[in-house]
Amino acid sequence: MNVHVPPADQPHEPQVDLALSEAKKRVADATGAVPTGPRPGRRKVYEPGVIHPDIRVPFAEIAVHPSADEPPVTVYDPSGPYTDPDAQIDIHKGLAEVIAPDWRLSRGDIAPETSPREVKPEDNGHASGKHLAPAFDTSRHRVYRGVPGRPVTQLEYARAGIITPEMEYVAIRENLRRAEARDLWGASEGAQAASARGASVSPERDGESFGAELPEFVTPDFVRQEIARGRAIIPANINHREVEPMAIGRNFLVKINANIGNSAVLSSVADEVDKLVWATRWGADTVMDLSTGRNIHNIRDWIVRNSPVPIGTVPIYQALEKVGGVAEDLTWEVFRDTLIEQAEQGVDYFTIHAGVRLPFVPLTASRVTGIVSRGGSIMAKWCLAHHRESFLYEHFAEICEIMRAYDVSFSLGDGLRPGSIADANDEAQFAELRTLGELTRVAWDHGCQVMIEGPGHVPMQKIKANMDEQLKHCGEAPFYTLGPLTTDIAPGYDHITSAIGAAMIGWFGTAMLCYVTPKEHLGLPDRQDVKDGVITYKIAAHAADLAKGHPAARAWDDALSRARFEFRWEDQFNLSLDPETAREYHDETLPKEAHKTAHFCSMCGPKFCSMKISQDIREAARGQNDAGASLGPVDAEAGMREMAERFRAGGGEIEIKV
């Protein structure tokens, strides 16, 4: 893994300006390197568009050993250019545009902002001198804005019957190259052999989708329809043209979000850009920058310009910083200014806690853990202190207008989500959820894309009610949940307590799962925590896809299981979510290269390997099958005697000398 980071002092620049070279050095120190290069066993491939031939949609392709006679497995890949060996990465320049603004400009739908907002000292918490984080060079970042009277959001285009490049991109992406794989498969002789031994590229649909309508293949028009009816969103701010479009909706693959961000106590620019790239490398589909403290404007520029995935934020955090951390001093004007600031930077979705209404606040007074959402508690405090309805609620239509102008998607925050098992599914939570449903309709009326945030801490038997209520009140707008955690007793392991709930609610219909790391409730996640959180949530999301019966999900499991059965160790590693760890664990107890081809592993040793014995049985069965006899149990008496004889004659011995 390496990255092209320009040295702090370029040779062609005379070192006359010490202040400049010092500044550059600080930038290098502060931004550091990010992990690049392909992941083991994965090859970056691209599919072109048809309606929009300029787009090229990335996938990761995992080839298996030629002996398997199987096509490669294509998996969804949100890691961006960082895993493309041909990409030139320079985090000081940011990523290249993925979808150029030309098509919108030529239609007259958007226009360059003639007076973009200027960065103010309070945007970075009045940090200055050495306390000020290095600024990203935004000279190449042109700010656009929707032209009044013209469509700008994906929702508006979808309603108008227009298939945008983003929609086609998403359609191709969601299919995981299955059409192609199927063609390859049908053409190869290996297909028949694999089929004969139980392999199946298109396993039958045997899921329970709870009313989701997963199509066999996703077409661009299906994407359009889903967006038009508000059942999916493509979070893609017109000012974040580096984003690789992706969809969040219950009829698409379940997505995951990773949170990064510094706090007043810790973390720096370098750490946050690294975590962004690191999180997407392992599979994060979106990233929320939850930074608080100083420098958040500058840090955000670094993040957005280098992010291939949609970036979400909670603007109230920055607004609070601007008023010195005193919730009561928040005003609509400060908040509004912050929305514009972040929309121009390119943030793709905003968490807006407009459902925390004044009358709901007392409902939390008897809770075990009160209000646990930062944004929710800030707004609750504001409401109480002023004895006024939330300014987010009162100004919601204006918020919609601002967000629409850049196609910033709503993530309607669940400020009153339960923070403990005891508080799950209480009236405070559901009163807010109903309000979020009301706001969803307002936002839709303004042409805005919307998703809804969900809990939190919920015991298993109360999870489904969350999904049902959300579907009922929010018109199938995508649900985006934090876990939920299914018990409170395991700080240090809340990625696991929450993965249980996340898998379940994903199955029930949640479109995106917000990860929880092992550090939840204890501290800020470091690199290892981010990875653990992302992989744990990839597991939950994939388990949900499988259970829903997503037509593309099981092929991956089946490919890995066939590799397992056939002792193709390298294929097992490569097909796993984390090849490095799988290999490392294997090598701890069977490190020799020869063991990579061994027909057993250290768990059972050679004599006790059930897979090996099963293969003997299968061989015997195949011999039997060749003889034309059925293998069904009714014919057991007739066929098994011969089978036994063949088995013994055919070398059914299982001992392997080591």
Add this chain to the structure above:
Amino acid sequence: MNVHVPPADQPHEPQVDLALSEAKKRVADATGAVPTGPRPGRRKVYEPGVIHPDIRVPFAEIAVHPSADEPPVTVYDPSGPYTDPDAQIDIHKGLAEVIAPDWRLSRGDIAPETSPREVKPEDNGHASGKHLAPAFDTSRHRVYRGVPGRPVTQLEYARAGIITPEMEYVAIRENLRRAEARDLWGASEGAQAASARGASVSPERDGESFGAELPEFVTPDFVRQEIARGRAIIPANINHREVEPMAIGRNFLVKINANIGNSAVLSSVADEVDKLVWATRWGADTVMDLSTGRNIHNIRDWIVRNSPVPIGTVPIYQALEKVGGVAEDLTWEVFRDTLIEQAEQGVDYFTIHAGVRLPFVPLTASRVTGIVSRGGSIMAKWCLAHHRESFLYEHFAEICEIMRAYDVSFSLGDGLRPGSIADANDEAQFAELRTLGELTRVAWDHGCQVMIEGPGHVPMQKIKANMDEQLKHCGEAPFYTLGPLTTDIAPGYDHITSAIGAAMIGWFGTAMLCYVTPKEHLGLPDRQDVKDGVITYKIAAHAADLAKGHPAARAWDDALSRARFEFRWEDQFNLSLDPETAREYHDETLPKEAHKTAHFCSMCGPKFCSMKISQDIREAARGQNDAGASLGPVDAEAGMREMAERFRAGGGEIEIKV
């Protein structure tokens, strides 16, 4: 953590016999030390019996800070004397008897075995010299056996209306000292204060138990009834008197099992005894010794004599070793001899794969991963090679007679469980399950206790059918499942893929969950893997208890959540499943001692702490409440203005200077 291990060379023994001292040194090397001493924040307490006053039932008590004014939390504790600072631990002597055999002897139900089986060279795989693992000194281990015509199993006593010491032990254990806690609670003034702020020692029952019948309190007679109808078992071989009795049944707390055991490739006596103690220290309720290879007789002695939890084995593994690893050479006689050998040592439950019948074997031929159970594949191979029905099935009644004589419980093995998502819930699996139901009735007719093993790899939407089929065919005999794993794509993280399925199936009614470690499919678990597996499964089991609405489950979560809300960091650590890790994670980012009392943490920093803001809101609400006004939303207009005023007047400022 320390342990009393006699030095290899005792000072009072003259070193004349070099062979002896060499042997002792080898014993010390091979057995090493085991982790002892209390776990952080936990105090070992005992409750005496009433019907059987000699028994004393262990619990771990976790005290909280006096400021909380709450009773301590009592949690289930399978760690045995190892966590009791007053216990003398000497693994060369083994643990003390927990329930003496006197009551059975005085009734004439059991008698000393007059001709116990002698250890044969093949019991240890003909290991000799330096290859032979040190023998445990069994001179103090008297072997008992049931007297013909007299009851010996817990099932037989239960049917006869007799409440055994084991049953009362279990009843006390399952109540988690709630009666006492309630009394204490009712007597203290703190109770009212805690109650006023939402604390509740007996939270309302709000679970979904899917037909389980969880009583508010467990009485000894309830235990007896559950055992009498086969719905629960107490695995407690009359020759494993070191065991602290525990129950496995859907109307009791969900239990977890940890697998240990060497394989031909790795591991030693020292490692296995250490893993046993280590696994129970973190919460394993039973331990299976899955050793294969040489020396398994000797290793088993060390394990059983030092185990406070029931030990399970798979006798076919040792039988296979005795015939040189060639499945075809297995005979009923070798197997029978192995059963007696292990029953006399004190193994508490045997996995018997008697459901792998000849006609079912061809059903696995078209699977993606064939047969993945070691025992299942051995038996399948034997059936095929001989073209005969399984000798386990044909001799099942004799197996019952042997196991009954020592009260070894059946764990009817699912030799045809699915090893991949593709193979879940297929006919091979369910044909075997129906056979296990048939065998359950045979075993019950012989007076034997029975549980049923379950899968394996199962996607979420197919998990409930497993439970439903098991209940339907096996007469509510306890279900004991391995996971199930909900996806195949995450080797290295299968503790997590399986915890999702385990929590769900535990909720649906599974009585015991067999852990899966991160090394599953890759290698033998080491110490860290054992701990990760146990804690992950404690999470799954507790999440299941919560969801079922177990009346004792939520008190633990609530206590931890109150500690969290009140910034009692030490209490949060102590109440967590893994205090050391929780503390370590916290200290990584906020290491100073002062921060242990800080009203925030590094995640949000002081300004953004929602818990702190919630407390401000609660203070305001309490002031409001004192004024006599309702806090309900209908009164919002009336009350909130005053509330806001009080809030501002009362110092609602949230900034904390750091």
